[in-house]
Every structure is written in C-alpha cells, then in structure tokens.
Amino acid sequence: MSEQAPVQQETDVERTAEALPEQAAPSAEIAALEDVEEAMRDVVDPELGINVVDLGLVYDIRVEQDNTATVDMTLTSAACPLTDVIEDQARAALTGGPGGGLVKDFRINWVWMPPWGPEKITEEGREQLRALGFTV
Numbered sequence: 083m084s085e086q087a088p089v090q091q092e093t094d095v096e097r098t099a100e101a102l103p104e105q106a107a108p109s110a111e112i113a114a115l116e117d118v119e120e121a122m123r124d125v126v127d128p129e130l131g132i133n134v135v136d137l138g139l140v141y142d143i144r145v146e147q148d149n150t151a152t153v154d155m156t157l158t159s160a161a162c163p164l165t166d167v168i169e170d171q172a173r174a175a176l177t178g179g180p181g182g183g184l185v186k187d188f189r190i191n192w193v194w195m196p197p198w199g200p201e202k203i204t205e206e207g208r209e210q211l212r213a214l215g216f217t218v
Contacts, residue, residue, distance in 0.1 A: 111149070113184045118143050118151050121184050124175040128164050132210045138202025141193060151176060151188040156198045165192065 122140055123133045134140055134155060142154040153172065157165070169190055177183035200218065203211070208218045 112147065113145050113149060113151065115143050115145060117184055118145060118153075118176065121175045122153065122172065125168060125171040127158070128167050129158075130211070131214065132207055134168065136204045136207030136210065138204060138207065139198060145185065149186045151185040152191055153188065154191045154193050156193050158198055160194055165190075 119135060119140070122143070123135045125134045126132065127134055127137055127139070130137065137158070139157060140153060140155045144152045146152070157168075172188060172190060176185050176188045203218065211218050
C-alpha cells in the first residue's frame with residue numbers, strides 16, 4: 083500500500099482592512115525646542131518685568147519622547163521668593179491654551195551653578211532694561 087500525500091485544502095483569505103493586524107496609534111507630536119523657548123518668553127520675572135529667556139535665566143531645555151519638557155533655569159538670587167509665580171507662568175505658557183498646550187507636562191529644574199550674572203542677559207533683554215531706565 084502506498085502512502086498518499088496529504089491533500090492541501092484551499093482556504094479563503096480575508097483581505098479587508100479589518101483583517102490587518104492592529105498598528106499602534108501614531109505618537110503625539112513632540113514640541114520643538116525653539117517653540118518651548120519661545121513660549122518661555124511669556125514667563126516674566128515679576129520684579130524686573132523682563133522675560134526669563136532674555137534675562138538669561140533659562141540654561142537648558144529638553145523635551146522627552148512623551149512630550150514632557152524639563153527646563154533648567156536659575157534666578158537672579160537663590161533667596162528669590164517668587165519661584166511659585168514663575169512656575170505658574172511657565173505652566174500657563176507651556177501646558178495651557180487651546181488643544182492642551184505645547185507640551186503634555188513640564189518640570190523646572192532649579193540650578194544654581196553656574197551662578198547667574200548680568201553677562202547672561204541677551205541683547206534684547208539689555209534693550210528692555212535700558213527702556214526701563216536701568217544701566218546695563
């Protein structure tokens with residue numbers, strides 16, 4: 083007796099979009115560093131009335147893959163009592179507004195080294211200070 087080869091049965095293969103494996107949803111857009119820096123220009127030092135970027139208080143900005151931002155910044159003085167005001171302004175600038183804001187969340191990493199000095203003020207910041215009557 084000879085063995086017969088197994089008979090292959092034809093099967094219908096469904097070729098619709100519903101039959102395709104599910105793909106992960108595209109990740110949310112990541113904010114550009116330039117956009118985060120520009121938004122931080124809306125954060126104004128309450129004592130001087132100049133934004134924290136032009137005052138040279140922002141040292142570094144990072145945006146993670148989950149669209150959370152970390153801002154390394156300092157203050158003109160470690161004894162400044164206005165950190166809460168600056169954090170509230172940063173929250174409004176970065177996470178507020180239509181569509182939920184520029185980033186999903188943020189964190190300010192307060193740093194004290196290198197210490198802030200007037201040499202860190204941008205030329206735009208110097209012009210604003212001169213307009214307010216300061217000598218720089």
